[in-house]
Amino acid sequence: MGAIYTGSGYWSVGWWILFAALALAMTIYFRSLGRGDYKVGTEQEEFFNAGHPVPEDPREYRFPAASTYWGFTRALSRYYDFLFAFHTGFLQDYVALTAGVLALFGVLALLV
Amino acid sequence: MTGSMPYVAVAVLFLCGLYMVLFEHNLFKIALGITVMEASANLFLVVLGYRSGGGIPVYTLASREAMVLPTPQALTLTAIVIGLATTALLLSLVVWAYRHYGTLDIQQIRRLRG
Amino acid sequence: MRLDEHLPALLLALPLLGAFSAPLVGKGSRRWVELLLPVLSGLTFAVAAALLHRVSVGGTQLYVMGAERAGLALPSGMSLPIRIVLEVDALSALMAASGSLVAFACALFAVPYMRRFSGFDKFASLYFLLVAGMLGMEVTGDLFNFFVFLEIASVASYGLVAFWRDRPEAIEAGLKYTVVSTVAALMVLFAAGFLYGNHGVLNMAAIASRVDLGVADKVAMALLFGSLAMKAGAVPMHMWLPDAYGEAPSCVSALLVSVSQASLYGLFRTSFSLFGLPRVAPLLGWGLVVLGLLSMFVGVTMAIVQKEIKRLMAYHAISQTGYMLLGVGVGLVASLSPARMESFGLVAIGGALYHVINHAMYKGLLFLTAGAVYYSAGTRMLDQMGGLARNMPKTASLFALAAAAIAGLPPVNGFTSKLLIYQSSYALSPFLAAVGMITSVLTLASFVKIFQSAFLGPALPELSEVREVPAPMLAGMALLALAIAGLSLLPGPVLEHMVMPAARALADRGAYIAAVMGGGM
């Protein structure tokens, strides 16, 4: 397997597959040991839905894409407010930004 | 001074076109602005190749030493062809946009954002 | 007549034949077009692969259109090339091979995919024009010819983005893309005019040998740099890209990734081969790095909140383009000193070019899987999907492979090229590598989002009738998956025989000039 040297280390896909197979074998081994304190018919069998109430019908158990990473976007809400204000969907903003970057780069080039 | 006048005309035409694209709200005027910008590019190429007092760059008519450069004229013709294709496509897109949105105001054609 | 000498011309002639004959063939029956599209695309890929082999064995290939001999760039008594010259070095050949492979896969995919829509002969014609424009940009050695191919690719892509003309959003995306892109292409024309007025030539190698960085040269440099960066989709000039990629038919979106990379190729050529002099190298290099950082971060943070599957992927295309800009920018900054070039500059360029071909493959595959989901489930909103892995196991596993690749999970190919970029940009500044890693984590997060909301979870009753897509669509996707597997499992040979020669060809400005102008400059 060909190794790639990056100057400060190397990457070889063969070694990686070897280690991944080793890790997989260990995982399967540990998993096969089972869990002794698991008891059928107690609260250990109940669902946990990230703190949300668990619906009665399992068909309704859904986590829609729109609320994925809700906390992440909430934490960065000021950054996202700016970003959405920036993406106006307005054609003339597109052209103006392109022309602006061209002009800025032209001025920089003339100064060098 | 007069030698650089064509370049001033190129710049003025170009800025007029850019102004139309940036500040007019009617889609047809935006399409016209792009055509004006294309015209300024074509004028620029033709002016580049011009030699004052030069002859016609046709082989069988070449009687003088100085000739107008033929290459920029070929470039201009190609650019005109491309400009025609772009303009035709742009106008048909404008027609379709009017059909779907019922308006020619670019500020109201912005369902895609964010 | 030796055919292998004519490979560069055949590379352009085959897609053009398809573009010209598709409307005529379509007069007979749709089936003929369905045969023509994959067959000619496959032949084009075969020609590109043969060209890649020939370049890697025999060095840079010149092809002078209409000359007495293919390699006759300077006829006797001429000090400057007068005809249109195709100059295919290792980088051009690599880009052409990867682009035509994606075109072949997308053509296979398009045959059943577009069967639900009318106007397939027009679609095929525009598709071939797009391929011809893309390949032309990558192999041409003439600046004005580059502009012409750029416009061919652009006009074809305007038509293809707005191909579903009964959808208002498609028309809107096409309209915006047309206006922005036409303005940018006019800037390329102005730049060609400035360079022609200053030097009297249009051949890129000849211009590069005469560049003196006067005012006209600098203006031309800025115009070329800015407009090609816009065509490649760099932030903050990226906003047409999610519109266009999101609304085009999926097989076109997958190909548009490669077409944008042809603009990226032009940007790299501008930065290295045309204007790569020490005086402006820091400006160009840091310009690429800044655009790259902005693209990476803004692209991925916008992607993570999207709700439409293709729009999300389109924002990722911006973010991944950032990696390439970063890698090549680091290489350009490093090129100022030979020691730094040797220690990490070439690695950075190699990583970036490796990422270019990796990205063409896995982003193409991602768009095709999105198209497959759209074809079968009939929706592109993530909220309306769920449990599709039960109905479409093959598509789901192909998606998982491509998602692992774009997120840079080892051992898939995306990791290899990102590793090269991280390591080399860390040598320039740790901040660059840190932004790259954060971007990679967020990329993984957003693809986990698609995978869990579209493919995992309980089966939805309204999607119970969904079936796996037809075999030609699966074949198109499997072709790209095979390419990903090859690039993942054989990183050493790929890097040694394909990518690093391309990186050296890009970095070696003198060789690019000498191939056309001869050694005695």
Added chain:
Amino acid sequence: MKPMSVVVRSVFCVFGWFVLVFGAYVIVHGHLTPGGGFQGGAVFATFFAALMASLGEGAFGESVSSRFLSTVESLGLLLFWLLGLLGMGRTFFHNFLAGSGSILFGGSVPVGPNEGALATGGTVALMNLSVGMEVVAGLTLITVYMALARLVVPDGGERGHDR
């Protein structure tokens, strides 16, 4: 479009044909004078645009179908491509006819100032012809579509969209 007034119609019927002649002239003399396939073709197609503008769209739509125009367009482009391919003995687009003595524009160019010999130019002249064919058909097609402004989608819209 409705037919215009009798003045416009009469003027067009008398003088419109000169546009055709001039367009054909520009196409055929493309290798001798400024102009060529695209310019001549554009002039030629102006005739059809003026025809539709002055006599109304009905005067045109019945006689020539868009299917025919599209065929002519493709044939012109394929001829152009074929002429490029025939040069492959040396290179793509090599002008193998120029100066070969062939009856098809194969004559040799006289030296010095002269009034221009039509039978020169080789494949350049033939390419002008094929491009002229393509441009006439293509521009007329564009004009027809734009003049009729007809919806080019199947009845009831496309199938297969998600909404």
